[in-house]
Amino acid sequence: MSDHHHGHGDDHGHHHYDNHFTDMEARVKALEMVLTEKGLIDPAAIDAIVETYETKVGPRNGARVVAKAWSDAEFADWLRRDATAAIASLGFTGRQGEHMRAVFNTPDTHNLIVCTLCSCYPWAVLGLPPVWYKAPPYRSRAVIDPRGVLAEFGLELPVEKKIRVWDSTAELRYLVVPERPEGTEGFTEQGLADLVSRDSMIGTGLALSPEAVR
Amino acid sequence: MSTCNTTSPLVASAELPKSADGDPIFAEPWQAAAFAMTVRLHEQGVFSWTEWAEALSTELHKPGRKPDGSDYYDCWVAALSQLVAKLSITSGPELEALVRSWQRAAEATPHGKRIVLENDPLRRG
Numbered sequence: 001m002s003d004h005h006h007g008h009g010d011d012h013g014h015h016h017y018d019n020h021f022t023d024m025e026a027r028v029k030a031l032e033m034v035l036t037e038k039g040l041i042d043p044a045a046i047d048a049i050v051e052t053y054e055t056k057v058g059p060r061n062g063a064r065v066v067a068k069a070w071s072d073a074e075f076a077d078w079l080r081r082d083a084t085a086a087i088a089s090l091g092f093t094g095r096q097g098e099h100m101r102a103v104f105n106t107p108d109t110h111n112l113i114v115c116t117l118c119s120c121y122p123w124a125v126l127g128l129p130p131v132w133y134k135a136p137p138y139r140s141r142a143v144i145d146p147r148g149v150l151a152e153f154g155l156e157l158p159v160e161k162k163i164r165v166w167d168s169t170a171e172l173r174y175l176v177v178p179e180r181p182e183g184t185e186g187f188t189e190q191g192l193a194d195l196v197s198r199d200s201m202i203g204t205g206l207a208l209s210p211e212a213v214r
Numbered sequence: 215m216s217t218c219n220t221t222s223p224l225v226a227s228a229e230l231p232k233s234a235d236g237d238p239i240f241a242e243p244w245q246a247a248a249f250a251m252t253v254r255l256h257e258q259g260v261f262s263w264t265e266w267a268e269a270l271s272t273e274l275h276k277p278g279r280k281p282d283g284s285d286y287y288d289c290w291v292a293a294l295s296q297l298v299a300k301l302s303i304t305s306g307p308e309l310e311a312l313v314r315s316w317q318r319a320a321e322a323t324p325h326g327k328r329i330v331l332e333n334d335p336l337r338r339g
Binding site: 021024025027029038049050 | 233237238239240241242243244245246247248249250251253254255258260287288291294295298303304308309312313314315316317320321323324325329331
């Protein structure tokens with residue numbers, strides 16, 4: 001069983017002008033294009049280099065948001081009601097002031113977010129997406145067969161666990177709050193944050209167990 | 215897929231922001247792309263280490279830098295643009311026109327679609 005959700009304001013009939021390149025983003029795209037056309041670089045080779053640094057990009061502050069939600073019930077509640085404000089309260093605001101919604105994994109439900117192909121991925125919170133995540137096949141298959149896609153990433157979920165797939169819209173981007181791993185009682189927020197992988201906040205993985213990071 | 219460890223001499227570029235374990239760190243994705251392109255061009259011998267170091271140094275020492283160094287990669291991209299023009303790979307005005315074109319393409323791309331240059335309204339027709 002899987003649900004496919006669209007957030008509010010999913011209005012495909014109009015231009016939202018929500019896609020925007022800063023001067024630097026456009027400049028890098030332009031350079032990449034010129035250099036590719038001249039045969040001096042191969043975009044695949046550039047992707048491969050960027051991939052080796054994928055964990056080095058952005059503030060990746062989502063892990064701290066999740067860790068705080070795990071240790072502070074009041075914050076978790078706020079995050080559930082108004083993720084944009086709760087995340088901003090930690091001093092993290094999206095570059096484009098994007099609205100965030102936190103979706104919480106529970107024993108019954110696993111959440112998976114799919115990437116749209118434009119510039120709306122909240123990398124400042126989640127970190128850079130892996131290259132495969134941006135590939136069109138992932139996006140379409142994640143909607144049709146989320147359980148199969150997750151199994152390919154080594155995440156076998158029990159059949160009775162419901163999977164919800166969230167597709168970000170122009171107005172709303174998602175953050176998965178994974179379940180807190182067992183054996184983490186008494187952990188500090190920093191200790192907990194170390195268990196929150198990028199993949200767990202996209203929903204293609206779970207939070208790490210304390211043994212895994214020891 | 216080719217693995218590229220941090221063996222490029224470009225990691226020794228002046229003032230490069232690095233993590234505690236010596237890897238370059240990037241505030242935004244475009245910075246990683248700019249770094250990767252430069253690494254690749256240098257690997258292919260498009261320019262030498264000295265040429266790169268000089269170009270970067272010129273940009274880093276221009277007046278008006280931000281005191282917190284948050285414009286480091288702006289300087290990096292400016293240095294790369296200068297080198298690319300100097301080596302006659304493209305001209306300055308040509309590059310500027312392409313920059314504006316990408317910006318118009320982004321604005322005209324509906325949410326959820328890949329941003330491609332063909333979406334620039336001034337390119338169509």
